[in-house]
Amino acid sequence: MQQNYDEPLLKQDFTVQGGDFIHAGEVSSKIKSILKEIGMSHEVIRRASIATYEAEMNVVCYAQRGKFYLTITPDRLSIIVEDEGQGIENIALAMKEGYSTSSSAIKEMGFGAGMGLPNIKKNTDELLISSVLGEGTRVAMVIFTKP
Amino acid sequence: MGEYFHAIEVETDKCCGSMNCMRTCPTEAIRIREGKALILEDRCIDCGDCIRVCPNRAIRPITGSFEDLKRFRYTIAIPSPSLYAQYGIGVTPNHILNGLKGLGFNEVYDIGKACEVYSAVLKEHLHNYSDNKPFISTLCPAIVRLIQINFPELVGNLLSIEAPRGIAGSVKITRAKEMGISPKEIGAIYITPCPAKMIEVNQPICKTDPPLDGAISISDIYGLLFTSIRKIQSFEPLHSSSGIGVGLAIPGGCIARLDIENAIAVDGVKNVINILEDLERGKISNVTYLELWACPGGCLGGPLAVDNPYLAKIKVVKLMQQLGMELNISADEVDRMRRYLSCDVALSSHPIKPLGKDAVDAIKKIKERESVIETLPGINCGACGAPTCKAFAEDVIQGRAEVIDCVFKLREETIESIQRGLTKAQRTPLAFRKRGE
Numbered sequence: 001m002q003q004n005y006d007e008p009l010l011k012q013d014f015t016v017q018g019g020d021f022i023h024a025g026e027v028s029s030k031i032k033s034i035l036k037e038i039g040m041s042h043e044v045i046r047r048a049s050i051a052t053y054e055a056e057m058n059v060v061c062y063a064q065r066g067k068f069y070l071t072i073t074p075d076r077l078s079i080i081v082e083d084e085g086q087g088i089e090n091i092a093l094a095m096k097e098g099y100s101t102s103s104s105a106i107k108e109m110g111f112g113a114g115m116g117l118p119n120i121k122k123n124t125d126e127l128l129i130s131s132v133l134g135e136g137t138r139v140a141m142v143i144f145t146k147p
Numbered sequence: 148m149g150e151y152f153h154a155i156e157v158e159t160d161k162c163c164g165s166m167n168c169m170r171t172c173p174t175e176a177i178r179i180r181e182g183k184a185l186i187l188e189d190r191c192i193d194c195g196d197c198i199r200v201c202p203n204r205a206i207r208p209i210t211g212s213f214e215d216l217k218r219f220r221y222t223i224a225i226p227s228p229s230l231y232a233q234y235g236i237g238v239t240p241n242h243i244l245n246g247l248k249g250l251g252f253n254e255v256y257d258i259g260k261a262c263e264v265y266s267a268v269l270k271e272h273l274h275n276y277s278d279n280k281p282f283i284s285t286l287c288p289a290i291v292r293l294i295q296i297n298f299p300e301l302v303g304n305l306l307s308i309e310a311p312r313g314i315a316g317s318v319k320i321t322r323a324k325e326m327g328i329s330p331k332e333i334g335a336i337y338i339t340p341c342p343a344k345m346i347e348v349n350q351p352i353c354k355t356d357p358p359l360d361g362a363i364s365i366s367d368i369y370g371l372l373f374t375s376i377r378k379i380q381s382f383e384p385l386h387s388s389s390g391i392g393v394g395l396a397i398p399g400g401c402i403a404r405l406d407i408e409n410a411i412a413v414d415g416v417k418n419v420i421n422i423l424e425d426l427e428r429g430k431i432s433n434v435t436y437l438e439l440w441a442c443p444g445g446c447l448g449g450p451l452a453v454d455n456p457y458l459a460k461i462k463v464v465k466l467m468q469q470l471g472m473e474l475n476i477s478a479d480e481v482d483r484m485r486r487y488l489s490c491d492v493a494l495s496s497h498p499i500k501p502l503g504k505d506a507v508d509a510i511k512k513i514k515e516r517e518s519v520i521e522t523l524p525g526i527n528c529g530a531c532g533a534p535t536c537k538a539f540a541e542d543v544i545q546g547r548a549e550v551i552d553c554v555f556k557l558r559e560e561t562i563e564s565i566q567r568g569l570t571k572a573q574r575t576p577l578a579f580r581k582r583g584e
Contacts (some may be wrong), residue, residue: 009510020531038509039501042300046427053428072510119429146507 007073010034014068016059024060027068030051031079037071040073044145047123048077054116055081055139061134062086075146076125081139088131095121095129151497152349154193156315157184161205168197168206172177172493173416174297178542179532185476189499193343194416195450198218208342208451211361216251219360221326224252225315226338228396229264229446230365232462233454235346238376240393240466241386246336246376248385256318256335259388261311262395264484268308268406273407273436278363281426281434282306286395289343289441290419296331298423299496304437307353307490312337312344316358317436317487337362339440340449352488364451387521389465389475397463400530402438404472415443425561440470463541502541515544 008020012034014027032049040048052068058068063085071078089101097118119126126142164182175199176190184197185207197206215223224247231240244255244440273282283304285291294301309317316335321332337344339362351357399412411434413422419439425431442448444456447463474481502516503509519540526536531552533539543547551557575584 009507010513025424025428025430029424032427034513036498037502037513039503039505040506042496046300049427050429053430074504074506 001010008071009074010070010072012023012070014070015082016056016066016068018059018062018064018066018083023059025053027044028056031068031070034070035077040077040138040145041147044077044143046107047141048079049145051123051141052079053139054119057077058113058116058137058139060083072145075144077143077145079141079143081141083138087127087135087137089133091129091131151188152346153186153188153191154345155186155191155195155198156207157186158207158566159183160203160229161203162201163203163205163505165202166426166529167200167202168264169529169532171196171200173420174293175534175538177534179529189497190296192289192296192416194289194293195341196373196416196441197362198342198450208364209345209387210342210364210367211336211345212337212363212367212465214250215336215363216334220328220332221254221322222252222324222334222336223254223256223316223319224248224250224336224338224361225256225312226258227312227340227344227365227446227449228258228392229449229452230338230339231458231466232261232396232447232459233365233369233392233452234373236462236465238373240388241380241382241384241388242376245379245430246384247385248373248377249379249508250371251373252336254322254533255385256315257386257388257392258311258315258322258478259392259470261314261484262373262392262401263388263474264314264481264486265308265311265395266391266401267474267476267481268485268488269306270405270407271411272306272308273405274378276435278406280304281431281437284438285352285494286310286438287440287442288352289341289416290450292343292346292497293419293424293441295495295497296499297420299498300322301423301426302427305494308495309353309358309488309490310347311392313347313351313354313358313393314484314487316360317484318360319360320487330580334565336360338365339363340446342367342451342453343441343569347428352408353492353521355491358487365449366451366453369453387475388470390470391474393466393470394472396446397460398440400445400463400467401472402436405436406434409434412440412445414440414445414448416441421508460511461573480535497541502544511545516540519543519550522556523553528554551583 016027031052058087063083066081068084069080093099095117101119125144128140131137161184164179168184169177174190174192176187178185183305247255279334285305319333319335323333344362348357348359348362391401398414413419447456447459463465501509502512523536531539531544543550552559
């Protein structure tokens, strides 16, 4: 049977509230449990957990609100995160390990170590970031699920 | 017995279906069917939380009894470190070991020695740590199962070092050689604060041959042991270990002497689940060692321990001070026993089955479940026999329940059908019906 690899099997979206550190991580947990129920490989689950958690923390730390769009097709997971927030001035710089624009308050809370985007990069197969300063950021990540 | 051994069973004639267990179970492994608790074997981690909350004592730990001793030519009692802290401060570890011997065991083994060996090897292991992931202790068998079932991708973090009770059990191999008999004729019997240790009698975590041959619960032996201690005229010196042994009875008791940075101890299944989720999402970096316990308060909080775990903890801390936290055994002895610590089987994972036969089917089921959830009241009343509306929705889509098994859905449907009937009944008979009616 011919399988259409672009046909989404599942589309689901989630909202993340900026500044809500108590519930930070809930969306990535939900996505993780869906992937477990689907029977994705441990490796895909591990990578997706880390990438979505980092993306969620970015929304919590730097945006007013954000939206996660999860799409699962037969060969990949695509997660698009769109936020309304401060945006990223220099994406290339933000991709460097250890680079952070975080306020000292956020650093004192144990976040903003400058590892977020590099960690997302490490745990995804495709990553596209676009941002408008003062408006928000869009992070589109893809993880291939077929070995 | 299913795919894996479980150390807990429901005594159906005592169970009145009160749901306390279903609501408490941290892995949602209990349903109520035919008015009785039913344990879902693929989800149960044998933590024993259900034993604590059952008002009718209908959840029975499958532990052994003194009858087990008759199966062997020679028996060795191995107390859990928590046993040392179950009585008043006047009852010392040496009294306890003598008392156990008085109960009919041929030999008693001071678990503290095995704990010292364990602690020494663990320290080496953690100091050679180079991998970028924390090691997770395998001291608590319920935690090992939790990881195998709910966090299969973390199985690789589990330390493959045999726990002190297994090290102690392996003494039977030496004893068999000395006596010129088969190790099978020797019974190593663990005195346990929880049923989970029975897993290791039946399906050991990291050995092909179980080092332990039986387990008797502390609660079963408590009174007998006390009487036995009181009868003893003169005590043999059976206890020679340091405070490390008894320290292992409380979470984090032995972490300080490991001399490593960033080791943490977490107790209680729900807290453990939280920390494992953090680990999974990459939030935990630069932590070297996670000592995880299913019971709040560690082994002192075991469902088969007798004394209040907080009171027992005072005694543990006192014993740790009195006995000191230095190794009492020599480096040679550690080396001699080293082989008993290695695992000869790889730890495997037993993840919960995906919802469907493949990704497409599973996603279809997820969507079906979501649409069922939307129609449910969401108050998790439990009358359907499932702990949450979500779990019930899953039962529905898997064909284990029908939507009208929800009392609220039944009520809705009944009202609708009565209304339909009423509308029909109110219809004017044709002979009297006005035109256009």
